[in-house]
């Protein structure tokens with residue numbers, strides 16, 4: 001299982017939506033994402049993914065503007081019946097109406113406002129400092145080792161500590177959480193069954209409920225304590241709201257940041273010119289971060305259910321139907337990005353959809369960016385060259401665009 005290259009391929013002449021089963025993680029192993037999406041965008045910007053293997057059909061949006069419009073619209077669309085294919089296809093999400101990402105309406109706003117307080121740059125300052133120190137230490141150790149699997153040596157080990165710091169998770173429990181989490185949305189390999197994901201999800205929820213009970217007795221400064229002790233209109237959050245929202249931080253904060261970290265290193269191993277631009281400080285860390293976010297697109301899709309009939313281009317989505325929004329296509333839409341297949345760290349403007357858009361815009365975007373900037377800064381100072389030692393393997397997923405393994409040689413920067 002090798003990662004499809006991110007290099008632009010020659011444009012395909014035709015596109016057959018039926019050729020790709022977007023519910024099957026294998027599709028994303030077998031196809032170059034650009035070769036797959038480019039002709040679909042050109043010939044079938046909106047299409048109906050027919051029901052297969054007992055799974056319902058769904059709409060597929062490939063164009064940036066259509067996807068942004070759907071993200072913005074939580075009146076005609078709902079997230080309460082799932083927001084990723086695995087739950088959308090079931091038609092329900094057990095956390096609906098409790099967990100931010102799958103809650104709409106006034107309750108979404110109330111819980112989001114509450115949680116946003118814990119995510120302001122001021123409150124996050126100590127967490128950010130820890131991220132920078134940890135990233136720099138892990139990169140330094142990886143450089144000293146020389147040849148490493150960047151996923152296990154570095155990418156796996158950063159975001160969970162951030163979430164751990166945010167939620168006050170004891171250091172000794174963090175590794176186990178990373179492992180469960182990796183199994184929830186993307187399985188390690190095609191051999192693991194759906195039940196592996198389900199069991200991992202239950203383990204995480206059980207773990208958090210234990211921690212929550214403890215925080216109620218002994219509240220601290222962490223987000224979990226805030227959730228466990230906060231009130232909205234004088235009423236505390238329900239236990240389920242607390243547990244699910246804490247869970248969503250582990251889920252949202254861990255996997256996508258890990259995916260981006262390995263994506264950065266992979267991209268630089270392929271694009272020496274951009275690596276040199278970073279090294280020579282020809283681009284700002286901020287613009288480099290945005291381009292890495294676009295280029296790696298860590299979460300390939302999200303989705304909604306239509307609440308009413310919604311016309312999109314030549315089609316009408318009927319009330320009750322599933323609509324999927326493919327970030328991995330939108331971020332390379334020729335109508336939204338100049339020269340989209342060029343990895344250009346200096347790209348401006350760069351309005352990628354990697355953090356979503358509208359009312360459900362990623363709550364952790366600031367933190368996600370901090371991870372990326374820290375990673376770029378440490379790589380730039382401590383590493384002189386990045387060399388791929390073996391074809392990387394992808395996470396087996398139709399959601400997370402990350403690596404299961406990424407063997408690289410990092411050459412030290414002697415001036416560091």
Ligand code: HEM
Nearest residue numbers: 083100101252253256257302354355356360362363364368
């Ligand atoms: C929502 C991506 C990091 C927590 C989202 C959404 C996207 C996204 C696309 C929108 C989902 C939708 O519209 O249905 C990413 C990426 C990240 C990242 C690419 C890293 C590179 C984080 C971090 C945290 C986090 C670090 C928390 C510590 C959340 C939460 C939501 C969310 C709680 C739900 C917000 C709401 O529904 O109001 N994320 N995320 N994410 N993200 Fe992130």
